[in-house]
Amino acid sequence: MTFLADWAEWLPSLLQGLGTSLLLTLCVAGIGFPLGLGLALLSIAPARIVRILSIAFIEIFRGIPLLVVIFFAYFGFPDIELVISAFATIVVAHSLNLGAYSSEVFRAGILHVGPGQREAARSLGLTPWHAFSRVVLPQALRAVPGPLMSFLIMVFQSTSLAFAIGVGEMTSQAFSIGSMTFDYLSVLVLAGIIYAIICVVSARIVARFEAKMRT
Amino acid sequence: MTFDNARILLKADAIEKTFRGNRVLDGISMDVHAGEVIALIGPSGAGKSTFLRCLNYLEQPTGGSLHLDGEPVFADPLKPAKSELLSLRRRVGMVFQTFNLFPHLSVVENVTMAQRLNGLRSTSEAEEYALKLLAQVGVEEKAEARPSECSGGQQQRIAIARALSQDPELMLFDEPTSALDPEVGNDVLRVMRDLADAGTTMIVVTHEMRFAERVADRVLLLDEGRILEEGPPERVFRHPEHARTSRFLHAVLDR
Amino acid sequence: MNVEADTGALFQVIGTGLVVTILMTVVSFCAGSVLAVPVALMRTSRVWLVRAPATAFIDIVRGIPTLVWLLIIFYGLGSVVSLDPLPAALIGLTLISSAYLAENFRAGIENVHVGQKEAAAALGLSTAHQFWRVVAPQAVNIAMPPSASYAVALLKDTAIAAIIGVTDIIFFAQQEVARGAPAVTAFLVAGAFYLIVSVPLSYFSRFVDHKIRQKVVVV
Ligand SMILES: Nc1ncnc2c1ncn2[C@@H]1O[C@H](COP(=O)(O)OP(=O)(O)OP(=O)(O)O)[C@@H](O)[C@H]1O
Ligand SMILES: [Mg+2]
Numbered sequence A: 001m002t003f004l005a006d007w008a009e010w011l012p013s014l015l016q017g018l019g020t021s022l023l024l025t026l027c028v029a030g031i032g033f034p035l036g037l038g039l040a041l042l043s044i045a046p047a048r049i050v051r052i053l054s055i056a057f058i059e060i061f062r063g064i065p066l067l068v069v070i071f072f073a074y075f076g077f078p079d080i081e082l083v084i085s086a087f088a089t090i091v092v093a094h095s096l097n098l099g100a101y102s103s104e105v106f107r108a109g110i111l112h113v114g115p116g117q118r119e120a121a122r123s124l125g126l127t128p129w130h131a132f133s134r135v136v137l138p139q140a141l142r143a144v145p146g147p148l149m150s151f152l153i154m155v156f157q158s159t160s161l162a163f164a165i166g167v168g169e170m171t172s173q174a175f176s177i178g179s180m181t182f183d184y185l186s187v188l189v190l191a192g193i194i195y196a197i198i199c200v201v202s203a204r205i206v207a208r209f210e211a212k213m214r215t
Numbered sequence B: 001m002t003f004d005n006a007r008i009l010l011k012a013d014a015i016e017k018t019f020r021g022n023r024v025l026d027g028i029s030m031d032v033h034a035g036e037v038i039a040l041i042g043p044s045g046a047g048k049s050t051f052l053r054c055l056n057y058l059e060q061p062t063g064g065s066l067h068l069d070g071e072p073v074f075a076d077p078l079k080p081a082k083s084e085l086l087s088l089r090r091r092v093g094m095v096f097q098t099f100n101l102f103p104h105l106s107v108v109e110n111v112t113m114a115q116r117l118n119g120l121r122s123t124s125e126a127e128e129y130a131l132k133l134l135a136q137v138g139v140e141e142k143a144e145a146r147p148s149e150c151s152g153g154q155q156q157r158i159a160i161a162r163a164l165s166q167d168p169e170l171m172l173f174d175e176p177t178s179a180l181d182p183e184v185g186n187d188v189l190r191v192m193r194d195l196a197d198a199g200t201t202m203i204v205v206t207h208e209m210r211f212a213e214r215v216a217d218r219v220l221l222l223d224e225g226r227i228l229e230e231g232p233p234e235r236v237f238r239h240p241e242h243a244r245t246s247r248f249l250h251a252v253l254d255r
Numbered sequence C: 001m002n003v004e005a006d007t008g009a010l011f012q013v014i015g016t017g018l019v020v021t022i023l024m025t026v027v028s029f030c031a032g033s034v035l036a037v038p039v040a041l042m043r044t045s046r047v048w049l050v051r052a053p054a055t056a057f058i059d060i061v062r063g064i065p066t067l068v069w070l071l072i073i074f075y076g077l078g079s080v081v082s083l084d085p086l087p088a089a090l091i092g093l094t095l096i097s098s099a100y101l102a103e104n105f106r107a108g109i110e111n112v113h114v115g116q117k118e119a120a121a122a123l124g125l126s127t128a129h130q131f132w133r134v135v136a137p138q139a140v141n142i143a144m145p146p147s148a149s150y151a152v153a154l155l156k157d158t159a160i161a162a163i164i165g166v167t168d169i170i171f172f173a174q175q176e177v178a179r180g181a182p183a184v185t186a187f188l189v190a191g192a193f194y195l196i197v198s199v200p201l202s203y204f205s206r207f208v209d210h211k212i213r214q215k216v217v218v219v
Helices: A002-043 A048-063 A066-079 A086-113 A115-123 A128-142 A145-165 A170-181 A184-214 B048-055 B082-091 B107-117 B123-136 B152-164 B182-197 B209-215 B233-238 B243-254 C003-043 C048-063 C066-079 C085-111 C114-122 C127-164 C169-178 C183-213
Strands: B008-019 B022-033 B037-041 B063-068 B092-095 B170-174 B201-205 B218-223 B226-231
Touching: A002 A048, A002 A086, A002 A145, A002 A170, A002 A184, A048 A086, A048 C183, A066 A086, A066 A145, A066 C127, A066 C169, A066 C183, A086 A128, A086 A145, A115 A128, A145 A170, A145 A184, A145 C066, A145 C127, A170 A184, A170 C066, A184 C048, A184 C066, B008 B048, B022 B048, B022 B063, B022 B201, B022 B226, B037 B048, B037 B209, B048 B170, B048 B201, B063 B082, B082 B092, B092 B152, B092 C114, B107 B123, B107 B152, B107 C127, B123 B152, B152 B182, B182 B201, B182 B209, B201 B209, B209 B233, B209 B243, B218 B233, B218 B243, B226 B233, B226 B243, C003 C048, C003 C085, C003 C127, C003 C169, C003 C183, C048 C085, C066 C085, C066 C127, C085 C127, C114 C127, C127 C169, C127 C183, C169 C183
Parallel strands: B037 B201, B037 B218, B092 B170, B170 B201
Antiparallel strands: B008 B022, B008 B063, B218 B226
């Protein structure tokens, strides 16, 4: 059982990395979800050009791997004299990605409300903006928490890509321990277990939550 | 027609069914004579579907036994052997309220599949027989179509042809027309009436009192898991023994 | 040299990685589909002892990020049996896609209307025939649209293999940047290559979804 002793020794640095992973997740969610809502609104905007541009933006970011976006930002930004930290790079790249993905959920929520509600609100003399923001939007947002929580789990998993540009989150921590001890397997498995526990437990919570929402 | 001397095809003896402590069938016994048409009526939740499904063991009864042609169907009714189950289901055909045609197969494949898989007929014989059955129920022109391309009434008639393809000795119908518009339902009822006239033994769960009155040889009224009233249609409908029966009949006929 | 010639050269070099990207996607999707069948069958078993290992497999495989899997296989197992980057990536991606596809298949099986199995049983079909001739074909139909969109996700996931040194689109883009090509252009070109595959693929998956919706009865 010598590996248990190793694991106990490594755990603090991994947990420190986990802290960074979670912080990244929070930052990405904090920017990505509002961006997703904004994109959803633009993608159903009255102006055709706005719709086309926002849908193109969404399709592009859904069509290319997150890693390409990360590398583009990390290696490309300095070329255009834009210097930000690796952490900020991940947050920017990842938020764009999350914004594109989550916009579909917001849009489905909005479209699900149906024209009757808007018409009813307008017939009460509400302005189009009030009809939307006070009647349609609140109903649309009621359906989204479940899918958004699932996105959060996916975001948490893909923060591991920060490893590629050397942000010290959990995967990077595990890898650097591995490169010092030459025991990659053991430390990576430990990191994997931590990821799996967090993801499986949160997925269960989300499933519970969604079941409750349905009843 | 009377069936007093006719052969008893199916004998259900004290059939019980309990769902998690909820007693749905309270010991139902019934003899079905060869060639007889029985209409099973009763209020919603009486246990009609459950009883019908116990007759081909889609639902396994928690008590009681079945005999086909005088022979017990199962050596141990509570532990049905696979072969006993298959043989029961091949001898008893069933038509469902919601048709349940196989959507991934063409109409004619729906009717040939079980014949082939059960080794009843060769592929070409099965096909020939299927087309004959489809003609009999009046949907031969749909043979190559998908079920989704057929109307509800056509689908139910195809489902009847599919059940008949096993040459069943007994046909079970669970509210075959209640998912259909009345006019379309009549096409289905006409097919069923033809079957009855041709001597098919049938048990029909139905809310179509006119059909029950005209076609059935015997009406069974099920209530709370028991047979409340039983007899020829004119007796049950005109002179019911129980007040509950007349209340039920009034409620149905008022609709 | 002018910029256009540079971009043309970039397209050529980075394009050589496209084959590897597509190879990884196709191989791991196909192998994953095959592996997913027994996992899905076990997952839908009524016997807990059969079901539990399948559930655990799916949860654990999906609970660990793709990158961590690839690092475990390439660097971790690599210290036991030596593996090249491509086989390591294929093993990892196949493992992951088998877990995701097994979930799709399970949902497919569970969403076939119960009446279908009952109708098959009522016709006296054996349990095996009920499943393989009636339930399974419809389950495949139901599982097809989500599996097609999973193929798109898998395509993008293969990018991660570049981190362990698989010579795919991203790998060549990185290599060109290291040799002094402008990073903005190189990664735009890389992105364009992914779009060339992923956009038609996702349109195809929507098309499949639309087609299948007309063909199956879902509860
Ligand atoms: N699988 C089951 N599990 C638990 N309870 C069941 C099940 N199937 C039927 N029941 C219960 O058994 C009772 C009888 O149901 P059944 O479907 O046989 O009634 P029915 O006479 O066919 O009614 P209806 O006219 O509405 O079709 C109902 O109370 C029902 O809730
Ligand atoms: Mg019923």
